[in-house]
């Protein structure tokens with residue numbers, strides 16, 4: 363008897379998942395390599411986001427600006443190698459969608475060819491033409507507004523966005539513009555819950571919140587934050603495991619065993 367496999371999640375599946383239609387929220391987790399993708403997929407997430415947060419979580423940088431299309435393609439290929447049921451979305455890194463439609467499509471194609479089913483890019487209505495060009499090239503696009511980490515120098519820090527009524531209205535109009543341009547879903551990062559609720563009610567495609575409260579159509583977290591592998595986490599993160607502590611304990615026990623001559627045992631040796 364064959365093993366029953368969950369059907370693979372597709373862009374059209376996600377596009378219609380508004381909670382106003384009483385769907386369960388969409389679950390999105392980042393992953394950057396094959397073991398992370400296996401864990402995320404076995405945990406039943408709908409989307410694995412290969413985020414440019416890899417710059418910080420994996421490469422130890424203080425921001426995301428050093429990621430390139432080549433870096434992203436390597437991470438996307440590692441994630442998609444496990445053939446997850448989840449939809450794989452690959453981040454377009456900083457500058458990879460600013461230099462004209464041809465450059466944008468070529469860069470997104472590298473991420474799709476590495477195994478992603480869609481790309482994500484940051485910014486509001488200013489990105490309309492890039493999004494329209496990608497959609498016309500059959501590349502599904504997820505938007506990302508609110509706190510956009512690639513704008514770190516303009517924003518002056520990782521801070522909550524859209525706190526005053528004018529900024530909130532601009533955010534709503536940006537979301538409407540992205541949905542009109544063809545985004546199938548939009549990440550809302552670090553915005554007040556009420557603003558995220560207003561954005562969510564204003565657009566026909568799902569919003570995926572991170573630090574945006576419970577009224578979004580879905581939630582996304584960073585793998586290392588959720589599992590307790592990050593040293594410091596923002597207020598909106600709930601840690602569901604303490605893997606760094608467990609790993610340190612395991613390494614130090616092994617070190618003690620080696621130093622005390624308890625490892626390897628005879629059974630752990632070849633004869």
Ligand code: KIV
Pocket residue numbers: 392411412413414415416453506549551572582583584
């Ligand atoms: O790069 C990333 O991981 C992201 C999420 C935080 C949404 O963009």
